[in-house]
């Protein structure tokens with residue numbers, strides 16, 4: 345099956361015609377996107393958008409062979425003109441829930457949790473693609489519901505609804521060889537490198553308008569970094585960045601390392617703020633016992649954060665007392681850091697670790713403050729050395745220090 349993306353943008357297009365935001369202002373050239381529409385094997389049109397015939401012609405295709413037009417969502421605004429010779433568009437599968445079209449494709453309508461209809465299309469060659477409407481995730485996908493046929497390609501609103509991908513992954517409908525392509529792209533993410541970086545973290549990609557993709561050829565799917573360290577100063581946005589990296593994965597285990605700071609109400613309110621932000625399918629544990637968690641197989645881990653883990657270990661080894669520090673405390677701390685770094689190195693599950701970046705600001709006034717700063721710098725360096733990807737967050741902007749999207 346061959347899919348030509350006549351457009352890859354949100355229903356209003358990108359840039360939005362009436363918007364003066366920075367994303368719209370910089371969505372130029374290949375980053376400008378018409379409303380999403382797909383031409384499948386030159387015969388099946390999924391969504392009819394303004395200028396479809398022209399977009400197809402520019403991509404080297406004609407709409408002359410289109411025998412069926414299916415719409416995924418109610419199209420707002422003035423009615424789209426149906427080009428001459430094109431069949432009348434319809435919503436839902438004719439004679440559904442699943443039927444074979446005149447084009448030879450089997451199509452099943454997929455119920456959504458928002459207005460709109462998704463389509464699962466099986467090509468004459470047996471390849472399977474799933475196309476979802478803007479702002480939507482499949483409704484009623486339950487683990488073990490038997491719907492776990494794997495798609496070869498998924499095209500969905502991944503920026504607006506990353507949880508759609510998490511749901512598909514949870515039931516096995518998306519696997520490592522599924523080509524996941526973001527469509528319906530709107531002005532939520534800066535175009536270019538930032539969009540590529542965010543999608544790569546989800547194991548997905550975007551392509552320019554006019555691209556033709558062959559379903560089942562997945563070499564271009566970015567590998568998800570197994571271990572990522574997210575650094576940043578206080579309130580830099582590092583936790584939001586870390587959470588965002590795992591939004592499209594199911595059953596994430598959120599590890600809050602502040603659990604031992606008894607009676608700290610500021611900490612408690614921060615944990616509850618994090619909890620409100622996180623998807624409902626995530627679980628939370630409060631522990632500083634990270635090595636066993638890293639050694640276990642299982643769902644992705646989000647560890648927030650290493651600086652509190654270090655505080656806990658420094659408490660345990662008596663690092664705040666000069667005599668205890670000199671008398672084995674320092675050696676004990678270094679051993680714990682080595683043990684943690686080795687656990688990160690041998691971890692087989694996806695791990696995102698958060699830590700504070702300190703040491704670039706003013707020198708702490710106290711000896712214990714300087715000791716903490718120095719040890720945190722060493723810890724961060726030891727963990728960073730074991731991660732495929734290292735990201736520094738400044739003012740909510742992620743700078744990739746190490747990893748596949750560094751410097752692009």
Ligand SMILES: [Zn+2]
Pocket residue numbers: 360363364365366367368369531
């Ligand atoms: Zn805008």
